[in-house]
Amino acid sequence: MTKETAHYQAGTKPRRILLLGGTGDSRELAEHLASRDDVEVISSLAGRTEQPASLPGGLRVGGFGGVTALADYLTREGIDLVVDATHPYAARISANAAAACRDSGTPRLHLARPPWRATAGDRWIHVADTKAAAEALPGLAERVFLAVGRGELDAFAGLPGIWFLVRTVDSPREKLPLERYEVVLGRGPFEVNGERALFALHGIQALVTKNSGGEATYAKIAVARELGLPVIMIDRPPHEAEETVGTVEEALRWIEGRL
Template sequence: MNVIRHVLILGGTTEGRRLAELLHGQVRVTSSLAGRVAQPRLPAGEVRVGGFGGAEGLARWLREHQVDAFIDATHPFAGTISFNAAWAAASAHVPLLALRRPGWVPGAGDDWRPVGSLAEAAEVLPGLGRRVFLTTGRMELAAFAHLDELWFLVRSVDAPEAPCPARTEVLLDRGPFTLEGERELLRRHGVDVVVTKDSGGAATAPKLTAAREAGIPVVVVRRPPAPEGVPVAATPEEAAAWVRDIFG
């Protein structure tokens, strides 16, 4: 009798959805979404929404649902869940893979200002511009809330959470974005500095090209460190191959 293998994907990303699509029909796939987006794009296979109750709760879920392979395909900046995943996988003795899109690399003509945190990004902003295009997500605007002298264009999928900068215009939109659209956005709003996280991927990269063409500096928040000892795949195809290899 054929044994149906069970794969858990911590998803919510484009890569996580693509991986679920690649594995669907070959194994039992469950994608776990954090529930922070009101209307997420649902992947193929089974879906659960919400937290696990920390690392111990995640380990318990892995055991109770007889998970055979575990892929952390969360956002590169979802640091806590990645460390919880590493602990839980080791505790439950389930093989774990991290699926991480490569970070962006500056090219000729780019004016990037790397920083280690959102707080550091807020520190350098007043010396770089007055009209800020902020693309760091809706839940982390508190670091910029005290910058009353600056104007912010905040783009996110859902409405941002308070506290926000006093002079803020919100643009609700979801990628992928086009280069022509990003050029027009910077021009229309008079943006003179961009703030972003090093999320990587093609869906939101056109803003970097548009900023380079316009001679606009980009404050880039570096990625947090990843758990040690966890193998990493750069693409969903690599992750799917890893699953096939461990299942023989």
């Protein structure tokens, strides 16, 4: 028995871990941590999904209000460790977390699953952001599967000659900023057979997506390759992190090393 384990068994307060979440990896990590008696995990979600799936442990929804407010929260709530397991494209959240952890002296880990890599048969067109993705579409395809997230559709508003298939978790409450489109609801993981049927049903000619990595949403990439369709791949923004791991198992080892 280690000295720290003995303290916990004697009634010492569990260490508090803030998990900046919203991804499948963050959910898996929360489930692993919830089974431990020596930690208390608090998952923080941005609140973009109206009905997020239930999570073990504590939960807070909504932004912190910037770097200073987050640093104050870490100090006030006695947070011992921060694990940033947000979406790879949540650059602002990650940057705020990095600064807040520096200001408060809180150890921080960035959990980012590896990006997808093009393989034989892929027709990827790499772009830096959604604006560049929209600029690449005219003349490329007229029926496009747009898998970029509902909050980033404005970049495609000025393309009246293109019909879009938009997949969201929640049903939109108002008209999307697109001229011609259809919405399909769905929450991953997605399978190849289902994605193949979706492409065929809607006559998809091109895919626009972010390089999220992981298996849950990879099926659409596999189907695009199978059909020989172009994929406009929005590359990941840079992230600031002193320590980064690519798997939940590595994150658990990092946490264990600090307990």
